[in-house]
Structure formats: structure tokens, C-alpha cells
Amino acid sequence: MSAVKLEAWREQIRKELDDTVDFWLKYSHDTTHGGFFTCIGRDGKVYDELKYVWLQGRQVWMYCRLYRTMERFHKPEILEAAKAGGAFLRKFARVSDGVSGGGPWKCAFCLTRDGKAVKIQRSVFSECFYIMAVDELSRATGDEDMQLEAEQMMQQVIFWVREDPSGLGRPALPGDAPPPSGMAVPMMLLCLVQQLTEGRGQEVAQKYRELADWCVQQILRHAQRDGTAILENVSLEGAELPGCQGRLQNPGHALEAGWFLLQVSGERQDEELRRVAVDKFVELPFRGGWDEEHGGLFYFLDVDGHCPTQLEWSMKLWWPHCEALVAFLMAYSHTGRPELLQRFSQFPDAEGGEWFGYLTQEGKVALDFKGGPFKGFFHVPRCLYMCERMLDDLLANAD
Amino acid sequence: MSAVKLEAWREQIRKELDDTVDFWLKYSHDTTHGGFFTCIGRDGKVYDELKYVWLQGRQVWMYCRLYRTMERFHKPEILEAAKAGGAFLRKFARVSDGVSGGGPWKCAFCLTRDGKAVKIQRSVFSECFYIMAVDELSRATGDEDMQLEAEQMMQQVIFWVREDPSGLGRPALPGDAPPPSGMAVPMMLLCLVQQLTEGRGQEVAQKYRELADWCVQQILRHAQRDGTAILENVSLEGAELPGCQGRLQNPGHALEAGWFLLQVSGERQDEELRRVAVDKFVELPFRGGWDEEHGGLFYFLDVDGHCPTQLEWSMKLWWPHCEALVAFLMAYSHTGRPELLQRFSQFPDAEGGEWFGYLTQEGKVALDFKGGPFKGFFHVPRCLYMCERMLDDLLANAD
Numbered sequence: 155m156s157a158v159k160l161e162a163w164r165e166q167i168r169k170e171l172d173d174t175v176d177f178w179l180k181y182s183h184d185t186t187h188g189g190f191f192t193c194i195g196r197d198g199k200v201y202d203e204l205k206y207v208w209l210q211g212r213q214v215w216m217y218c219r220l221y222r223t224m225e226r227f228h229k230p231e232i233l234e235a236a237k238a239g240g241a242f243l244r245k246f247a248r249v250s251d252g253v254s255g256g257g258p259w260k261c262a263f264c265l266t267r268d269g270k271a272v273k274i275q276r277s278v279f280s281e282c283f284y285i286m287a288v289d290e291l292s293r294a295t296g297d298e299d300m301q302l303e304a305e306q307m308m309q310q311v312i313f314w315v316r317e318d319p320s321g322l323g324r325p326a327l328p329g330d331a332p333p334p335s336g337m338a339v340p341m342m343l344l345c346l347v348q349q350l351t352e353g354r355g356q357e358v359a360q361k362y363r364e365l366a367d368w369c370v371q372q373i374l375r376h377a378q379r380d381g382t383a384i385l386e387n388v389s390l391e392g393a394e395l396p397g398c399q400g401r402l403q404n405p406g407h408a409l410e411a412g413w414f415l416l417q418v419s420g421e422r423q424d425e426e427l428r429r430v431a432v433d434k435f436v437e438l439p440f441r442g443g444w445d446e447e448h449g450g451l452f453y454f455l456d457v458d459g460h461c462p463t464q465l466e467w468s469m470k471l472w473w474p475h476c477e478a479l480v481a482f483l484m485a486y487s488h489t490g491r492p493e494l495l496q497r498f499s500q501f502p503d504a505e506g507g508e509w510f511g512y513l514t515q516e517g518k519v520a521l522d523f524k525g526g527p528f529k530g531f532f533h534v535p536r537c538l539y540m541c542e543r544m545l546d547d548l549l550a551n552a553d
Numbered sequence: 554m555s556a557v558k559l560e561a562w563r564e565q566i567r568k569e570l571d572d573t574v575d576f577w578l579k580y581s582h583d584t585t586h587g588g589f590f591t592c593i594g595r596d597g598k599v600y601d602e603l604k605y606v607w608l609q610g611r612q613v614w615m616y617c618r619l620y621r622t623m624e625r626f627h628k629p630e631i632l633e634a635a636k637a638g639g640a641f642l643r644k645f646a647r648v649s650d651g652v653s654g655g656g657p658w659k660c661a662f663c664l665t666r667d668g669k670a671v672k673i674q675r676s677v678f679s680e681c682f683y684i685m686a687v688d689e690l691s692r693a694t695g696d697e698d699m700q701l702e703a704e705q706m707m708q709q710v711i712f713w714v715r716e717d718p719s720g721l722g723r724p725a726l727p728g729d730a731p732p733p734s735g736m737a738v739p740m741m742l743l744c745l746v747q748q749l750t751e752g753r754g755q756e757v758a759q760k761y762r763e764l765a766d767w768c769v770q771q772i773l774r775h776a777q778r779d780g781t782a783i784l785e786n787v788s789l790e791g792a793e794l795p796g797c798q799g800r801l802q803n804p805g806h807a808l809e810a811g812w813f814l815l816q817v818s819g820e821r822q823d824e825e826l827r828r829v830a831v832d833k834f835v836e837l838p839f840r841g842g843w844d845e846e847h848g849g850l851f852y853f854l855d856v857d858g859h860c861p862t863q864l865e866w867s868m869k870l871w872w873p874h875c876e877a878l879v880a881f882l883m884a885y886s887h888t889g890r891p892e893l894l895q896r897f898s899q900f901p902d903a904e905g906g907e908w909f910g911y912l913t914q915e916g917k918v919a920l921d922f923k924g925g926p927f928k929g930f931f932h933v934p935r936c937l938y939m940c941e942r943m944l945d946d947l948l949a950n951a952d
Contacts, residue, residue, distance in 0.1 A: 193862070195859065195860075201796075202796040203795065203796060204796060204797075262726075264728075265728060269728075270727040270728030271726045271727055271728050272726060273726070274724060274726065323722075325673060325722075327669070327670045327671060327673065328669040328670055329661075329663075329664060329669030329670050329671035397592075397601040397602060398592065398603075460922075461594075461922050462920075463592070463601075463922075465864070465911060465920065466864040466865055467920070512864060515913075520864070520867060521862070521864065521866070522860045523859075526862045527862055
């Protein structure tokens with residue numbers, strides 16, 4: 155592939171990233187109560203004022219990352235937006251002891267515009283995005299209290315995941331034993347390990363090394379059936395589970411796991427992990443998850459070809475395509491195999507510059523808003539940011 | 554409309570009801586562990602063995618109702634199937650004290666094939682379908698212990714709904730005050746009042762009269778904006794709520810509320826309630842919910858025309874169409890207005906005898922199974938059963 159072609163993609167991606175940042179800077183800031191609106195229509199109008207904690211945290215993180223690592227985004231308005239979002243998050247996301255039974259670190263899932271808790275999930279994801287946000291904000295501002303806060307919440311999350319989940323409020327049920335193991339939790343923790351250790355030296359890396367190993371092992375267990383399929387849920391022992399839950403596939407999620415593993419393989423110069431990441435977590439889910447008839451990645455599939463029970467199984471969502479872009483470009487960067495770059499090059503066309511979140515199987519816009527309860531300032535800019543950086547490196551090496 | 558036409562519809566519906574009963578008798582019974590499979594593919598094969606308590610209860614209820622009230626279903630095999638399902642439900646659905654904190658009456662939402670609890674919802678619906686099942690089974694078998702059990706659980710449900718929901722396990726959150734009032738709970742309770750009082754005389758009817766009045770009033774509060782729209786969620790005071798939640802419409806659910814209210818209006822000879830039921834809860838949601846382009850009722854809509862955030866909002870589900878059939882035929886039976894019968898007559902054609910559960914907006918089969926976690930032996934046979942009975946009456950009166 156010629157440098158001219160790489161250069162053209164970088165230009166396109168850079169432009170889309172600029173447009174995306176502009177959109178959220180312009181429409182999502184709540185200057186009255188702080189924090190970010192995320193339910194934003196195609197016209198930029200806010201159609202719901204609820205504040206989703208995952209998305210508050212992700213937006214803080216993304217602003218800080220852009221501010222900290224890309225010169226053209228190193229602007230006061232972006233840092234100020236991140237700080238304002240961080241202040242809202244730190245003031246309101248953590249719910250008091252009595253309410254949740256989860257101790258001082260349990261976070262709400264959803265808040266009113268002025269910060270009152272509306273819903274608490276019995277999982278660790280709100281807390282994880284809180285950690286991502288606060289740690290990245292500590293890096294952008296140099297505030298060590300925030301770094302400490304992120305560390306402390308991380309310890310709580312690790313305790314819930316690996317020792318005792320009872321503080322999350324989910325009853326232990328006899329039919330749920332052993333509880334199933336989804337791919338999301340180890341992926342999330344691996345992401346946090348990278349967040350908390352990046353550039354902080356050997357001692358911090360060592361502190362989290364065992365956890366990182368555990369996460370990698372947990373993720374690898376989802377390659378099932380002699381490595382012919384990635385399954386979203388497996389037993390705690392790493393065996394296939396019965397029924398729909400056991401047969402469920404989420405190709406976009408597997409691709410995201412693929413580039414998480416690729417990053418680890420790069421840090422560790424682990425060739426075997428690199429090979430597994432590319433073969434099993436990038437190429438395999440792409441082949442299985444691609445809709446040959448209409449194009450695009452299915453949201454869910456059943457490994458035995460049954461119809462998934464999720465009503466939205468055949469829809470084409472934005473984020474699996476974001477993960478595919480990152481995964482294929484990263485796989486190419488690591489291996490130099492041209493067919494991986496070829497796959498990458500199919501996506502920007504497939505998306506056609508559209509960043510609606512939800513298409514039907516046939517590619518019609520099914521939900522026409524730009525932001526919603528689960529679509530915020532995260533997957534699109536993270537993807538564009540990472541692709542731009544990777545193209546920078548590829549072009550620099552090509553020179 | 555001629556009696557010949559009514560007769561032809563009755564024949565078609567009778568045939569479909571027979572086919573539906575045959576399908577579930579043939580494929581859904583678990584003769585090893587008891588209870589019913591409901592995840593059943595188009596070929597009749599079970600693709601998941603989990604047992605959903607709502608659907609267990611509904612199937613018991615439906616078998617008993619058919620056995621008790623329709624001569625051609627008054628067969629030992631149907632009663633035996635209902636009794637076996639009831640035994641499974643009574644043995645396994647209620648989860649022990651410590652597990653849920655909901656006391657001796659809290660039911661699981663989902664069980665393993667052999668009856669171990671997998672999931673508990675923090676709502677009252679599992680308990681409500683348990684009550685429906687056990688009460689109807691007591692009527693089919695003459696077992697007074699079961700009637701008493703249904704009564705006792707009903708008292709618990711009423712306590713959770715009207716006095717103190719804390720036993721359901723949902724934390725009271727500051728942003729949730731006042732908690733929103735959905736249409737489902739008063740509809741469900743109204744349905745149970747009819748179940749528990751039918752044919753049991755004035756004393757029992759009197760016992761539940763105040764509750765029935767409360768349910769009717771709660772449902773009527775969902776007619777908002779000067780009676781121009783039915784909204785799925787309102788505040789406890791009956792005012793419109795902000796945001797997506799407040800603007801949400803579920804046309805099939807409103808139509809179901811319509812025929813619930815029509816039934817009450819008939820029992821009470823309440824002309825005003827009848828008028829409101831037909832105008833506001835049958836004709837209005839049909840007009841607003843019908844897809845002029847592709848036909849069929851949308852699953853969700855936003856009253857201001859925003860895009861709903863539910864991914865499946867534009868899909869065409871089987872059950873809203875079942876409710877529409879019942880609602881229009883009942884509205885015609887009550888009023889004799891020919892345009893209501895005209896609406897009814899459009900549906901069997903629109904469905905074309907298909908009883909898949911989930912179509913895309915355009916009418917393509919999106920999920921090709923016959924039963925799933927939320928589609929069991931209930932909406933289709935209830936609809937056909939009720940329509941057949943109403944057509945019987947219309948034809949008898951026409952003679």
C-alpha cells in the first residue's frame with residue numbers, strides 16, 4: 155500500500171476526528187449543572203437530560219487523552235471541559251453507603267441533570283469508567299489526589315471482581331453457580347491496568363502484572379471449540395456454557411479484545427500472544443461476524459446458527475465497526491500483512507463518513523440521533539484518535 | 554358485516570387456535586423435570602432449556618382457561634399438562650427468604666431446567682403470573698388450597714405496590730423521587746382482580762372493588778395532553794414526566810389497556826368509561842401507532858416525534874397485534890360501530906397466519922423462532938381464544 159494512500163486515509167480520519175470533537179464541544183456541555191448531555195439529536199438538540207455515568211467518565215477520559223497527547227487538541231477549552239466533567243463526576247457519581255450497600259465506592263449508572271442518582275447497576279462498569287476518567291484527568295492536570303482516588307477505587311473493583319461480589323447487590327442464586335464469566339470484565343480490567351500503569355515505571359507495572367496476566371488468561375478462555383469460535387460467555391473454569399448464553403457471539407466485542415491483546419503482545423514482545431490475537435480475535439470474529447449479504451458486522455450471533463434472542467441481533471451498530479478499524483490497522487502495524495490493511499481500508503467506505511449509531515441489517519438508519527444512553531463521546535473519537543496515531547507511525551516509518 | 558363473514562373469521566381463528574395449542578402440546582413439555590420449555594425454534598426444537606417464570610405461569614393459566622371454558626379443549630391431556638406445569642411452578646418458582654429479601658412470596662424470573670433460580674427481577678410480574686396460574690388451576694381442579702395460595706400472594710403483591718416496595722430489593726434513589734408510574738402495574742393488578750373475582754359472587758367482588766377503582770384511575774391517568782396521547786409513564790401524581798421516559802408510547806400496550814377498561818365498563822355498565830376506553834385507548838393508539846408506510850404497529854414511539862432510544866422501536870412484534878385484534882373486536886361488540894370491525898378485519902390479513910414473534914419494520918422475519926424468553930403460550934392463544942368467544946357471541950346474537 156502506498157504512502158499516498160495512507161496519507162489520504164489519515165487526512166480523512168483527521169477531518170472526522172475534528173468534526174466529532176467539534177460536535178461534542180458544541181452541543182454536549184451543561185453549563186448550568188456541569189457534566190455532559192449525551193442524548194443529542196441529529197440536529198444537535200438535547201432530547202433527554204439524564205446523565206449516564208459511563209458516558210460522563212468516557213468523555214472526561216477522551217478529552218484529557220486528546221489534550222495530553224495531540225498537539226492540535228492541547229487547548230484550554232478542552233482541558234476546562236474535561237475538568238468540569240470530572241468535577242461533576244466526582245461530586246455526584248459516587249452514591250452514599252446506605253443507598254447501595256456497595257460501600258463508599260459504588261457509583262450510580264444514571265443521574266438526573268443536577269446529579270441525583272436514578273439507577274444503580276449491580277456491575278462494576280460505572281466504577282471502571284470513573285477510574286479511567288479520574289486517572290486520565292490526574293495526568294492532564296498533575297493532580298495527585300485524583301490519581302490516588304483512581305487507585306483506591308481500582309482496589310475496590312478488583313475486590314468485587316476477584317474476591318467478593320456481594321457488595322454489588324446481586325443475590326447469589328443457586329442456578330447461577332458457577333456464575334458465568336463474560337468477556338467484558340477482564341477486558342475492562344485490562345484496559346484499566348494499561349491506563350494506570352502507562353509511563354509510570356516498573357514498580358507500578360509490577361504491581362499490576364499478575365492482574366494483567368489474569369485478564370489475558372480470562373480473555374483467551376473465550377476462544378472455544380478448538381479455537382474455531384470466540385464465545386462471549388464461558389464458565390469460570392473456561393468451559394462452554396449450555397444454551398443461548400453459552401452460544402452467544404459478539405463479533406465487535408471480540409475484535410476489541412483482539413486489539414487489547416495486541417497491545418499487550420507489543421508491550422511484552424510476546425509473539426505467540428500476537429499470533430493468537432490476530433488469528434483468533436481479529437480475523438476469526440471478522441469472518442464469522444461479517445454479513446455477506448448486506449455488509450457490516452452483526453451485533454450478535456449464535457455459534458450454532460440459531461437465531462439469537464436479542465431483538466437487535468442483526469442490527470449494524472457503530473461501535474463494532476470502530477473496533478474493527480482499530481483492530482485491523484493495529485494488526486497490520488504489528489504484522490505488515492497487506493490483507494489486514496486491505497480489511498481496514500474497507501471500513502471507512504462502508505461507513506461512508508456516517509456516524510449514526512444504529513443501522514438496520516440492510517443499512518438504513520434505524521435510530522437517527524447522534525448520541526444516546528450508550529453512545530457518547532467515546533468509540534468514534536477513540537477509534538479515529540487511535541487510527542490517526544497508528545497512521546502517523548506507519549507514515550513515519552515509511553519515510 | 555354479514556354473518557357469513559363473521560363465520561369465516563371464526564373458522565380461521567378456530568383453526569389457528571387448534572394449531573397453536575397443538576404446537577405447544579407437542580414441543581414444550583419437559584417430561585423429565587416438569588414445567589415447559591419456551592425457547593422453541595421454528596422446527597419445534599428446543600434451543601435453550603431455561604424456564605421463564607412469567608411464561609410458566611401464563612401457560613398453566615392458558616391451558617386451564619381453555620380446559621375450563623371451551624368444550625373441545627376439555628381433555629385430560631390439557632388438564633394434566635396444566636397440573637404438571639403448576640406443580641413445577643409451585644415447587645420451584647418461589648425463592649427462599651434469604652436469597653431475595655422479598656419474604657416467602659418472592660418469585661424468581663428465570664429457572665434452570667431443573668428448577669434452580671437463575672435470576673430474580675425487582676418487580677412484581679413473576680408473582681402476578683404465578684397468581685394467575687395458581688388461581689386458574691384451582692378453578693380447573695377445585696383445589697381450594699391453591700385458591701388460598703393465590704389470595705395470599707395477591708395480598709403480598711398489593712402490599713409491595715401500594716404500601717412498601719422495599720421488599721422487592723430495589724434501592725430508593727433520590728433522583729427517582731417520585732418514582733415514575735408505568736401502565737403495566739395497574740393493568741396487571743386489574744387483570745388479577747378480574748381473575749380472582751370472576752364468578753365468585755358479590756362479597757369477593759366487593760373485597761377488590763377499591764383496588765379495581767384504583768387500577769382504573771391509574772390507567773386513565775396515562776391519557777395525557779388533553780387526551781391526545783397515551784403515555785406509558787407518568788408521575789405518581791399523574792403528570793407528564795420529563796425526557797424520553799415521559800414521552801414514551803407503547804401502542805400495543807395502550808390497546809391492551811383499552812380492552813381491559815372495556816371489560817370493566819361492561820361489568821359496570823359504565824358508559825363514560827366505555828367511551829374513554831374506545832376513543833382514547835383503542836382508536837387513539839392505533840392511529841398514532843400504525844406505520845402508514847409498511848403497515849403494522851410500531852413497538853415504541855416518542856410522542857414528540859423524537860427517535861426512541863430503544864433499539865427495537867420500529868420492529869413489529871406479534872403481541873401488539875394480538876392486543877389490537879382483541880381490542881377492536883371487543884370495541885365493536887360493545888358499540889356496534891362498523892369501522893371498528895373493519896379495523897379488526899385488517900389484522901388477520903396483515904398477519905397472514907404467521908405467528909413469528911418479531912418482524913422488522915418492513916415486515917421481514919427478524920427472529921425466526923416460535924417461542925423465546927418472552928414469547929410463550931400466551932398472547933397468541935389468548936387473543937384467538939377471546940376472539941373466537943366474541944365471534945361466538947356476535948353470531949349467536951345475529952341469529
